[in-house]
Amino acid sequence: MAVRKLAPEDMQPESFVLSTETEAFAEKEIAKYPPGRQASAVIALLGKAQEQAGGWLPRKAIEAVAAKLDMPVIRVMEVATFYTMFNLEPVGKYFIQFCGTTPCVLRGAGEIKKVLERRIGDQNHVTADGNFSWLEVECLGACSNAPMVQINDDYYEDLTTENFEKLLDDLAAGRPVKVGSQIGRNRSEPFEAVNTLQDPALYDGSVVGAWRKRFEEQAKAAETAEPAAAMASIPQDVKAAKPTAGRPIESDAADTPAKRAKEGETPINPTDQKEAADPSTATKGRSHTEAEPRPAPQSGKSYVASPKKEGEAVPSSPTTPVAGTPPAQAESRRDGSESKPDVIVDKDNKSS
Ligand code: FES
Known part of the structure; x- marks a missing residue:
C-alpha cells in the first residue's frame, strides 16, 4: 500500500x-x-x-x-x-483509476496501462492541460466486464486499446461519452451471445401461471380420488375380533401374595404382615440375622439409602458377595429385596 x-x-x-x-x-x-x-x-x-x-x-x-x-x-x-477515496494530491479533471488486478490483466489491462503511460505519463502525474491523471488500483468489482477503469464517478468497461483511446479523445474534446460497457453489451450479460434465460414466458408470468394451474388440477384430482381409495381399502370379509382385541394386555404383578401362592411358595407370615402394618415399628430397623423369615416386600419398589452428605458411604447391599464365595453358596433371594439395605432411613434423615 x-x-x-x-x-x-x-x-x-x-x-x-x-x-x-x-x-x-x-x-x-x-x-x-x-x-x-x-x-x-x-x-x-x-x-x-x-x-x-x-x-x-x-x-x-x-x-x-x-x-x-x-x-x-x-x-x-x-x-x-x-481512506483511499480521498486524494491528498492534485488530480486531473478526469481522474482515471485503472484496475490492475488479475481478471482485468488476463483480459488485456496491460495494453490499457500502456495507453495511459503513453498519453498521460506516470501515475499521479497531471497532464499539462490539467485534464488527466491516473492511478493504478485494486479490483473495482466489475471483473465480469474486464478490463475496466473508473473515471471520476463512472465505470468504463470492456475496454480495448481502440475504444479506450477514443474515450480519452472524446473526454479531452468535451464530447459526450458512453458510460459502462464500451462494446454495447447490457451490463454483465454474457460476453458474446445470450444463450440462456431467453424465453419471453419467463418474464411475462405465464410460466408461473402454468405451474399454478397444474398444481390446482393435481389437488382437484387428489380430492376426488381420496374417498374412492378409502372405500377400496375396507376388507370385504370382516373377521370377528378376538376377545382381547382392543384391550390392554394384563399380566400378574410381580411378587404379589396371589402370585406367590400360585407358584407354591411360602405364604407371607401373618405376624410380619401385622408388624409391617404397625406404624410404631416403622422406624425400627431389624437385622436379617434374626431367626424368623425375612418379610416379603410390600411393593415392587426398592428403597436404597443414598448418602446425605458429601463423602458419606452408600450402605452396602446385604447380598454383596464376600470375596471368594462361590456363586452356588451365595445367599440367594428372588423377592426383589436384594437392594434393600439393613438401614431404614426415616423422613428426618436419621438412620438406625
Ligand atoms: S479485477 Fe478489475 S474490476 Fe475486478
Whole structure:
C-alpha cells in the first residue's frame, strides 16, 4: 500500500473556505446525528470538501472540516489519510483509476496501462492541460466486464486499446461519452451471445401461471380420488375380533401374595404382615440375622439409602458377595429385596 501523506507545501493553497453549498450540505449531514455527535459526519464533509477543491484534499480543506465539526485537526487528518477515496494530491479533471488486478490483466489491462503511460505519463502525474491523471488500483468489482477503469464517478468497461483511446479523445474534446460497457453489451450479460434465460414466458408470468394451474388440477384430482381409495381399502370379509382385541394386555404383578401362592411358595407370615402394618415399628430397623423369615416386600419398589452428605458411604447391599464365595453358596433371594439395605432411613434423615 502506498504511503499516504499530504501534498508538498508548494502545492498547498494559501486558504480554503467552505462554500455556501458545502456549508448547506454540512448542516444537513450534521442534523442526521444526535447533538454532540457531529463528528459522525466527517467522511461526508471531507468528500464534499474534496469536490469543492477540485478532486483532492488540501491541508486547509481538512482544517476547515475539523473546525466545522469541532474536532481536533489530527482526528480529521487520520480519516483523510486512511481512506483511499480521498486524494491528498492534485488530480486531473478526469481522474482515471485503472484496475490492475488479475481478471482485468488476463483480459488485456496491460495494453490499457500502456495507453495511459503513453498519453498521460506516470501515475499521479497531471497532464499539462490539467485534464488527466491516473492511478493504478485494486479490483473495482466489475471483473465480469474486464478490463475496466473508473473515471471520476463512472465505470468504463470492456475496454480495448481502440475504444479506450477514443474515450480519452472524446473526454479531452468535451464530447459526450458512453458510460459502462464500451462494446454495447447490457451490463454483465454474457460476453458474446445470450444463450440462456431467453424465453419471453419467463418474464411475462405465464410460466408461473402454468405451474399454478397444474398444481390446482393435481389437488382437484387428489380430492376426488381420496374417498374412492378409502372405500377400496375396507376388507370385504370382516373377521370377528378376538376377545382381547382392543384391550390392554394384563399380566400378574410381580411378587404379589396371589402370585406367590400360585407358584407354591411360602405364604407371607401373618405376624410380619401385622408388624409391617404397625406404624410404631416403622422406624425400627431389624437385622436379617434374626431367626424368623425375612418379610416379603410390600411393593415392587426398592428403597436404597443414598448418602446425605458429601463423602458419606452408600450402605452396602446385604447380598454383596464376600470375596471368594462361590456363586452356588451365595445367599440367594428372588423377592426383589436384594437392594434393600439393613438401614431404614426415616423422613428426618436419621438412620438406625
Ligand atoms: S479485477 Fe478489475 S474490476 Fe475486478
